Amino acid sequence: MYRKDSEGWLKHTDFIILDMICLQLAYVLAYAISGYGFNPYETIIYRNMAVFLELADLVMIFAYGTMKSVLKRGYYRDFVVTLNHAIMVGALAVLYLFLLHEGQDFSRLTLMLTIIIYLVMTYVVRELWKKLLRKQMKDGGERKLLIVTSEDVAEQVVLSMQENNYARFSLAGVAVIDADWTGREIHGVPVVANEETTAMYVCQEWIDEVLIVVSEVLPYPSELIEQLSETGVTIHLNLAKITSVPGKKQFVEKVGNYTVLTTSINYASTRQLMLKRLMDIAGGLVGCIFTGIICIFVGPAIYIASPGPIFFAQERVGKNGKKFKMYKFRSMYMDAEERKAELMKDNKLGDGKMFKLDFDPRVIGNKILPDGTHKTGIGDFIRRTSLDEFPQFFNVLRGDMSIIGTRPPLISETNLYELHHRARLAIKPGITGMWQVSGRSDITDFEEVVRLDKEYITNWDIGLDIKILFKTILVVFKKDGSM
Numbered sequence: 001m002y003r004k005d006s007e008g009w010l011k012h013t014d015f016i017i018l019d020m021i022c023l024q025l026a027y028v029l030a031y032a033i034s035g036y037g038f039n040p041y042e043t044i045i046y047r048n049m050a051v052f053l054e055l056a057d058l059v060m061i062f063a064y065g066t067m068k069s070v071l072k073r074g075y076y077r078d079f080v081v082t083l084n085h086a087i088m089v090g091a092l093a094v095l096y097l098f099l100l101h102e103g104q105d106f107s108r109l110t111l112m113l114t115i116i117i118y119l120v121m122t123y124v125v126r127e128l129w130k131k132l133l134r135k136q137m138k139d140g141g142e143r144k145l146l147i148v149t150s151e152d153v154a155e156q157v158v159l160s161m162q163e164n165n166y167a168r169f170s171l172a173g174v175a176v177i178d179a180d181w182t183g184r185e186i187h188g189v190p191v192v193a194n195e196e197t198t199a200m201y202v203c204q205e206w207i208d209e210v211l212i213v214v215s216e217v218l219p220y221p222s223e224l225i226e227q228l229s230e231t232g233v234t235i236h237l238n239l240a241k242i243t244s245v246p247g248k249k250q251f252v253e254k255v256g257n258y259t260v261l262t263t264s265i266n267y268a269s270t271r272q273l274m275l276k277r278l279m280d281i282a283g284g285l286v287g288c289i290f291t292g293i294i295c296i297f298v299g300p301a302i303y304i305a306s307p308g309p310i311f312f313a314q315e316r317v318g319k320n321g322k323k324f325k326m327y328k329f330r331s332m333y334m335d336a337e338e339r340k341a342e343l344m345k346d347n348k349l350g351d352g353k354m355f356k357l358d359f360d361p362r363v364i365g366n367k368i369l370p371d372g373t374h375k376t377g378i379g380d381f382i383r384r385t386s387l388d389e390f391p392q393f394f395n396v397l398r399g400d401m402s403i404i405g406t407r408p409p410l411i412s413e414t415n416l417y418e419l420h421h422r423a424r425l426a427i428k429p430g431i432t433g434m435w436q437v438s439g440r441s442d443i444t445d446f447e448e449v450v451r452l453d454k455e456y457i458t459n460w461d462i463g464l465d466i467k468i469l470f471k472t473i474l475v476v477f478k479k480d481g482s483m
Helices: 006-032 044-063 075-099 107-141 154-163 198-204 224-232 270-305 335-348 377-382 392-398 419-425 446-458 462-478
Strands: 003-006 142-147 169-176 189-193 210-211 236-238 247-256 257-265 267-268 313-318 323-329 402-404 430-432
Touching: 006 044, 006 107, 044 075, 044 107, 075 107, 107 189, 107 198, 142 154, 142 198, 154 169, 154 198, 154 210, 169 198, 189 402, 198 419, 198 446, 210 257, 224 236, 257 335, 267 270, 270 323, 270 402, 270 430, 270 462, 323 392, 392 430, 419 446
Parallel strands: 003 267, 142 169, 142 210, 169 189, 210 236, 402 430
Antiparallel strands: 236 257, 247 257, 313 323
16 A cells, blocks of 8 residues: 655644754843843743744645755755745744744844844754655665666666655666566666566565656656556656556655656555554553563463473565565474475465464364364464564564454465555554454465455555444453454
């Protein structure tokens, strides 16, 4: 699922917050230099001015467009914009004192010093912040971008994205669709695929988004777009080459220097994703506390029944193919992974894309007695009660997982995925989700699992997460199956 950035000045919230902090620090320093001490808030007129300055700052940011193209501006242009902004904030402060007839009670020196210190401080802080962001962009951003292009414009596109990487992408590679350049590099970025292998590369690697910019003289790569759309990856298509994709969310935006039509299985605003993250942090903190309490009782029982680590860490595939280590209470014997191959013939889900047995002998305490009956132990208990899942709240706190999402698959499972299966990786994996509350134990068709996961991603909003969370609690208490 695509995070749609805020539009206009709102997308530079970090610069706005830094600007407001600088203004308040400048006010305190100016008050102190004027000889009044370090607490301007103890006098009502100075306290009111502190509030008014922040409001005036916000008004000028919005009206004057101070933060517009802030990352693209050079040193001189940025200084001119900052100077004009500071003068206008000062002018509004003077007007405020004049209208309230309180100018005689407010230090002119304090106001003058505030504007001068603010001008210098906010300019320096802004330039340092831009330098830090550019360094982060150069080192690699938080979103993996694959460039799909043609040989005649490949160097131009890669260079443009490196110089105008305002979205903080990490360039994962280049796919050249009209030549086999695999193995070569373009300005330090590896060519990783051609037209035939691009979709499968996206399916098996960590790719968040794809930018498609091809020569205008080439035929439109409609088949490739259709394959990429099937994987659920977000596609940015240069407006020189556009098409409508049924059943997908589309809108126009800027990526680097390119105006693109973005197509995604779904998208969410920064505000929506912030709410989801706050829910995850709150739930993760509570879950980690419960994990510690549960460990006191479950830990010794696991160790006594099967000596070894109490916790189990396993590499899983997360959002858009990003790999991470997922943690659980160990519910299986130490040789569980080695025994998996011999038990694959009994897999209820058939083809290896997921693995589930009616009775798993690898679970701690599970035995088939001579009379054919089944004996269970601590492993089965913590799985049926979902206690083994609690350490995953640590993954939630780290940001690898969410409380609500799709289940994170194994690398060996994703290696068997077809293109449309990859769509279930378009969102952060979760401890619980739509598949689990729909009767996980009764679903044995992997295609049905994929359908439910895609349904969740396509219709996602905070309300749906809350609904699934309540359903999860009911499922656990009714003992309809482990989560």
